[in-house]
Structure formats: C-alpha cells, structure tokens
Amino acid sequence: MNDIFFMKEAIKQAKNGVGFVNPNPLVGSIIVKNSKIIGTGYHKKFGNSHAEINALKQAGKKSENATIYITLEPCFHHGKTPPCVDVIISAGIKRCVIASKDPNPKVNGKSIKKLRENGVEVDVSVCKEEAKEINKPFFKFIRTKLPFVYLKLGITLDGKIATASYNSKWITNTSARHHSHQLRSKYMSLLVGANTIIKDNPSLTCRIKGKNNPYRIILDGNLKIPKTSKVLKNNEDKKTIIITSKDNKKKSINYNANFIFLKGKKFSFKEILVALGKLNIDSILVEGGNKIISQAFKENIIDEGDIIVAPKIIGDSKAVSFVSGFSTNLIKDSIYLKNLEIKKIGNNVCFHFKKS
Amino acid sequence: MNDIFFMKEAIKQAKNGVGFVNPNPLVGSIIVKNSKIIGTGYHKKFGNSHAEINALKQAGKKSENATIYITLEPCFHHGKTPPCVDVIISAGIKRCVIASKDPNPKVNGKSIKKLRENGVEVDVSVCKEEAKEINKPFFKFIRTKLPFVYLKLGITLDGKIATASYNSKWITNTSARHHSHQLRSKYMSLLVGANTIIKDNPSLTCRIKGKNNPYRIILDGNLKIPKTSKVLKNNEDKKTIIITSKDNKKKSINYNANFIFLKGKKFSFKEILVALGKLNIDSILVEGGNKIISQAFKENIIDEGDIIVAPKIIGDSKAVSFVSGFSTNLIKDSIYLKNLEIKKIGNNVCFHFKKS
Numbered sequence: 001m002n003d004i005f006f007m008k009e010a011i012k013q014a015k016n017g018v019g020f021v022n023p024n025p026l027v028g029s030i031i032v033k034n035s036k037i038i039g040t041g042y043h044k045k046f047g048n049s050h051a052e053i054n055a056l057k058q059a060g061k062k063s064e065n066a067t068i069y070i071t072l073e074p075c076f077h078h079g080k081t082p083p084c085v086d087v088i089i090s091a092g093i094k095r096c097v098i099a100s101k102d103p104n105p106k107v108n109g110k111s112i113k114k115l116r117e118n119g120v121e122v123d124v125s126v127c128k129e130e131a132k133e134i135n136k137p138f139f140k141f142i143r144t145k146l147p148f149v150y151l152k153l154g155i156t157l158d159g160k161i162a163t164a165s166y167n168s169k170w171i172t173n174t175s176a177r178h179h180s181h182q183l184r185s186k187y188m189s190l191l192v193g194a195n196t197i198i199k200d201n202p203s204l205t206c207r208i209k210g211k212n213n214p215y216r217i218i219l220d221g222n223l224k225i226p227k228t229s230k231v232l233k234n235n236e237d238k239k240t241i242i243i244t245s246k247d248n249k250k251k252s253i254n255y256n257a258n259f260i261f262l263k264g265k266k267f268s269f270k271e272i273l274v275a276l277g278k279l280n281i282d283s284i285l286v287e288g289g290n291k292i293i294s295q296a297f298k299e300n301i302i303d304e305g306d307i308i309v310a311p312k313i314i315g316d317s318k319a320v321s322f323v324s325g326f327s328t329n330l331i332k333d334s335i336y337l338k339n340l341e342i343k344k345i346g347n348n349v350c351f352h353f354k355k356s
Numbered sequence: 357m358n359d360i361f362f363m364k365e366a367i368k369q370a371k372n373g374v375g376f377v378n379p380n381p382l383v384g385s386i387i388v389k390n391s392k393i394i395g396t397g398y399h400k401k402f403g404n405s406h407a408e409i410n411a412l413k414q415a416g417k418k419s420e421n422a423t424i425y426i427t428l429e430p431c432f433h434h435g436k437t438p439p440c441v442d443v444i445i446s447a448g449i450k451r452c453v454i455a456s457k458d459p460n461p462k463v464n465g466k467s468i469k470k471l472r473e474n475g476v477e478v479d480v481s482v483c484k485e486e487a488k489e490i491n492k493p494f495f496k497f498i499r500t501k502l503p504f505v506y507l508k509l510g511i512t513l514d515g516k517i518a519t520a521s522y523n524s525k526w527i528t529n530t531s532a533r534h535h536s537h538q539l540r541s542k543y544m545s546l547l548v549g550a551n552t553i554i555k556d557n558p559s560l561t562c563r564i565k566g567k568n569n570p571y572r573i574i575l576d577g578n579l580k581i582p583k584t585s586k587v588l589k590n591n592e593d594k595k596t597i598i599i600t601s602k603d604n605k606k607k608s609i610n611y612n613a614n615f616i617f618l619k620g621k622k623f624s625f626k627e628i629l630v631a632l633g634k635l636n637i638d639s640i641l642v643e644g645g646n647k648i649i650s651q652a653f654k655e656n657i658i659d660e661g662d663i664i665v666a667p668k669i670i671g672d673s674k675a676v677s678f679v680s681g682f683s684t685n686l687i688k689d690s691i692y693l694k695n696l697e698i699k700k701i702g703n704n705v706c707f708h709f710k711k712s
Binding site: 155156157158159160162163164165167168169170171294297307309311312313314315316317318319321322323324325326327328329330331334335336337340342344347349351353 | 667693
C-alpha cells in the first residue's frame with residue numbers, strides 16, 4: 001500500500017530531528033503528487049518551523065491537489081509558529097494522511113475536524129504504532145507532565161557497575177559505549193547521583209559530533225559535590241541542574257549551576273519527575289549509580305531501558321552492585337524485565353525492556 | 357569433497373554414544389563403497405564393541421575393497437575388545453580415513469602404521485577439529501588423567517543464584533533447564549557442595565528419558581549433609597560419591613555412598629581432580645554453589661562453561677552471588693570469559709566460554 005510506504009518515509013524524516021526538538025514531538029512530512037514525492041520536511045529544532053511547513057515550502061505551488069503525509073496531526077493552535085492546519089488548507093492540499101492524532105489538548109482531533117470541514121480528505125492511523133514509538137517521551141509528557149524515564153546500565157556478569165575502589169573503566173565494549181552516547185543525544189536530560197560525580201568526575205556530555213548535550217541533572221541532597229567538578233566547571237551551556245535540599249539555598253549561591261530545591265534530603269522519584277516536568281524536561285536518561293537505580297526500580301518509574309551485560313566477572317562482594325535494597329524471598333517475587341528484546345553488541349548483550 | 361561429507365556422517369554416528377561411553381571416547385564409523393554407505397556404526401556403551409566393528413558387521417562381505425571412515429584412529433591394543441586395526445585389515449578394507457590420531461600412548465599412530473604396512477591406504481586429519489571437539493573430555497583425560505571441567509550456571513541479571521532464603525526455583529526458563537539436563541547426560545559426573553544438598557536437597561539426576569545419570573560428587577569436608585538427603589536415599593545406582601576429610605572415615609560407615617577421603621577439611625580443586633581422575637571419571641559438570649564456583653574460578657580449572665542469564669533482578673545484597681572472594685581493584689583485572697559464544701535461549705542468554 002502506497003500510504004504505508006510514504007508514511008514510512010515521513011517517519012524517517014521525523015527521526016532527523018532526534019535530540020533537537022524536545023519537548024516538542026518529532027514530526028516528519030512528505031508531499032506526494034502522481035505517486036511522486038514533491039516535498040519533504042521535518043521539525044528540525046525546538047521553536048523552528050514545523051515539518052509540514054518545510055515540506056509545503058519545498059513543494060511550492062505543486063502542493064495544490066497533492067497528498068500530504070504527516071506523522072502527527074498538524075497543530076491547531078498558535079504556538080511558536082502559526083497553526084499548520086490553516087497553511088495546509090490554503091495550500092490547496094487535497095488529501096491529508098496522518099499517522100497519529102496529537103494528544104495535546106490544544107489539538108486532539110480539532111485539526112482533523114477543521115481539515116475535513118474545509119474539504120480536505122483525511123485518513124488517520126497509518127503506521128500509528130511506529131509513529132508513536134519514535135515519540136514516546138512526547139506522548140507521556142503531554143499527558144502526564146512527567147518526563148519519560150530511560151535507564152541505561154553497563155554491568156558485569158556478576159551484576160556490578162564498579163569495583164570496590166569505584167573503578168568502572170570500562171565494563172562494556174566500545175560499541176556499547178557508543179550506544180550510550182546515542183542515548184545521550186536522544187533524551188533531553190541525564191540523571192546521576194552525587195556519588196557518581198564525586199567518584200568519577202564525568203563530563204556527562206554527548207560525544208557524538210553535531211549532537212546536543214543533554215541537561216545534566218545531579219541528585220545531591222546534601223550538596224556535597226566539589227565545585228571543581230567538570231559538570232560545574234564546564235557549564236558554559238548552563239545545562240547543569242542540581243537537585244538539592246531547600247536547606248542548601250544559601251550554600252548554592254557559589255555553585256555554577258541551576259538549582260531545584262526540594263523539601264528534606266532524600267527525594268522520591270515522583271517529586272523529582274514532577275519538578276523536572278515543570279522545567280519542560282520531557283525525558284530523563286538514568287545512568288546510575290546504585291542508589292538511584294535501586295530507587296528507580298523500587299518506585300517502578302522506569303519506562304524503558306537497556307541493561308548491557310559484559311562477559312567479565314569482578315567476583316568481589318564489596319564491588320558496587322547495580323541494584324540493592326530489596327528483600328526478595330522467592331525468585332517468583334523478583335523483578336522481571338518486561339517486553340524484552342535481547343540484542344548482541346559484539347561480546348556484550350543488551351537486555352532491552354519496556355514497562356508497556 | 358566426499359571425504360568431508362562421509363566423515364561428518366561418521367561424527368554424527370559418534371554423537372549417538374554421548375553419555376554412555378565415558379571414559380572411552382565417542383567414536384563413529386561409516387563404510388563406503390562406490391560412493392554408497394554400506395555400513396554405519398558407533399561406540400554405544402563403555403565395554404561394548406567399537407564403532408568400526410559395528411560398521412564392518414553391518415557391511416558384511418561388501419567391506420572388501422571399501423573405504424572406512426572413523427572419527428578416531430582404531431585401537432591397537434587388547435582392551436575390553438580385540439584390536440580393531442586387525443579386524444579392519446582382515447576385512448579387506450582398501451582405504452581408511454581417520455579424523456584424529458588416538459593420543460592414548462597405547463595407540464598414538466601405531467594403528468596407522470600397521471594399516472599402511474598391510475597395504476591399507478590411510479588418510480588422517482579429515483574433520484580433525486570437529487572430531488576433537490566432541491571428545492574434549494577424552495582428549496584431556498587421556499593426556500592428563502584429570503577430568504574435564506564444565507561449569508553450568510543459571511543467574512539473575514544481578515548475578516545471584518538464589519535469594520537470601522536460598523530459593524532458586526526457577527531462575528532460568530524451561531529451555532535453559534532442559535539444556536542443563538542435556539549436560540548432565542553428557543558429562544560423567546556432577547559436582548556440588550554440601551550446602552547445595554542441605555539447602556535444596558536435589559536429586560542430581562538427569563531427567564531426560566533413556567539417558568544415564570551422572571556420578572553425583574558431593575564436596576562435604578565436614579560430612580554435614582543429612583543422611584535423609586535424596587542423593588543418599590535414592591542411591592540405587594551407587595553413583596553418589598562424597599569427598600570428605602580423612603577424619604570422617606569412621607562416621608562415613610553409616611552413609612549410603614562411596615567416599616573419597618582427603619587430608620584436611622578444605623580441598624583444592626587440584627586434589628579433587630586428581631582423586632576423581634583416579635576413579636576414571638573423565639569429566640565433571642560443576643553446578644554450584646557460590647563456594648565451589650568461586651574456587652573453580654580462582655584455581656582457573658574450568659575448561660568450558662555456560663553462564664545463563666535470566667532477565668530477573670533479586671536486588672538483595674544478602675542474596676547468594678554466584679561468585680565472591682576476589683578483591684579486584686581495576687576492571688581490567690576482572691575475569692574475562694574467553695572464546696565466547698553468545699546464544700539466546702528464549703528470554704535467557706547463554707554466555708558460553710572455553711579456556712582454550
């Protein structure tokens with residue numbers, strides 16, 4: 001079926017925006033006339049023009065009587081740009097094929113209705129699941145105002161993320177580590193605990209050329225990370241955010257970072273997600289360490305994740321386990337990774353799982 | 357090449373004897389005349405007639421001027437059966453294709469020499485690696501008098517083999533557990549520690565119909581396993597062997613088991629392997645628990661193994677790790693599994709490794 005072929009092209013277009021549009025959705029669009037693609041476009045960057053506008057521009061006057069494929073229902077509302085639905089109508093588009101309705105309450109079917117009222121033939125739900133798959137953070141965030149949570153972990157066969165002396169370079173292989181940087185380019189923020197900063201002093205940047213760095217979220221109830229930490233010293237992009245206790249407001253003045261202040265010193269993931277959602281952060285990549293990972297499993301807030309296992313054994317009970325703090329008596333009560341996909345990455349194995 | 361085709365058939369034949377011939381080698385044989393198989397045979401059971409004899413019997417008088425394929429050099433010596441080399445010569449075989457020389461000092465090229473001296477054309481080393489692969493326990497044992505050691509482990513993603521309350525049913529899936537029983541049918545003995553008997557009270561039998569049970573070796577320095585243990589109560593086949601301290605000689609009289617007595621109470625794998633080798637046990641399947649596995653890694657005596665990882669997380673630091681007792685400071689000093697093959701078993705992953 002041609003519709004599926006062209007929609008898949010539109011989805012490919014959408015993916016070009018990965019990492020640059022959050023918390024907006026990834027959107028791609030294709031304009032087709034007499035079975036030929038006469039325009040392509042995608043949403044390139046947060047605040048820039050929308051996918052369908054870029055495609056219409058490319059097609060120009062030929063858009064008249066053409067079919068437009070869009071991975072998401074066009075917008076109905078004045079946001080950073082004028083409503084796309086009006087532009088489509090005035091371009092003389094004959095048929096509009098949409099992969100998924102926009103769950104944003106400001107849209108949510110209104111554009112589809114308007115298109116039909118203006119004589120545009122509309123088909124919805126072509127490649128719907130695929131289109132939703134690429135926008136999982138958006139779909140969660142628009143509905144719940146809570147960021148999508150992705151866990152990324154590299155462990156040894158004995159379930160460790162570091163030796164007793166906190167050495168962790170490197171557990172996984174080069175390809176697996178490249179995969180981690182791809183994830184950093186994809187999700188809007190990266191969350192680690194204060195211990196990770198203190199022990200490893202990581203940069204928490206994305207080392208893939210041309211890709212955006214994620215926001216660096218440091219969970220540090222006691223505000224104990226050193227001011228010389230790389231995440232503070234190299235904070236030119238102002239993307240370092242420390243989550244700490246309200247009691248540290250005064251102390252925080254001397255830190256080169258943005259702050260989120262919460263009550264108490266130990267925070268639940270629930271309150272962290274609410275706070276980050278308020279900053280319009282639509283997604284979090286959780287990278288560790290033990291405390292944060294364990295809490296994430298306890299609160300069952302992980303939407304999707306990769307646990308990558310390397311064929312190494314540390315064999316030391318004092319080495320750092322990726323998870324602890326449970327008291328499981330029976331194997332049947334252990335945590336089961338759901339919707340599993342297993343993928344070899346060279347001599348490492350990725351256990352990919354999804355909550356739903 | 358026809359030789360490879362027919363030798364592969366002979367190897368297939370050889371595999372029919374898995375688990376029944378130890379400490380003899382698996383051997384298969386095919387007799388071919390005018391490109392047609394006129395006889396097949398394999399070594400069926402320890403003490404029974406050899407593969408080539410079974411094949412010659414099937415071919416009967418047609419063996420004259422035929423080619424015989426054998427996965428191992430025919431025997432030269434009177435053992436449980438008369439020397440096969442003489443039977444081949446007197447059957448009038450024209451050509452003899454052999455996959456591997458027999459490293460047994462009683463043979464080791466002597467039969468090849470005798471065949472040639474008697475006008476039989478001989479070709480050696482066709483599918484040599486494959487033929488050696490199926491007989492790894494034999495090749496190690498004949499050279500070193502030490503059993504081949506195979507490790508089989510089922511672990512959670514956090515490297516545990518049981519919960520803190522010693523529940524372990526079941527970590528791996530049905531297919532992985534079936535694979536374990538296949539291993540039990542393949543290796544001559546099964547080694548576990550006293551704790552495994554005390555906590556799990558397993559039968560340690562092979563649950564595949566028609567297959568042999570392995571010898572059940574229990575490492576129990578203090579002779580603390582209960583007399584009501586299944587391995588003692590259901591010991592009709594007299595295959596339970598307890599390795600314990602010399603000090604327990606008197607106490608041992610009341611146990612329905614065979615005994616190996618060693619000095620002290622803690623035994624090195626080296627002395628265990630020597631003792632089992634003396635009993636003509638050519639291979640050991642090590643199944644656990646933590647102490648035995650850790651020691652096996654420490655002494656680096658594992659020849660080959662499977663670590664099967666299930667997508668479950670116990671998350672309890674008091675749960676039983678499969679390995680401990682190392683004090684690895686740097687990741688680069690951790691144990692690396694070598695010659696790795698990774699295989700999915702449903703939602704479990706098997707890390708198969710070999711020492712060499």
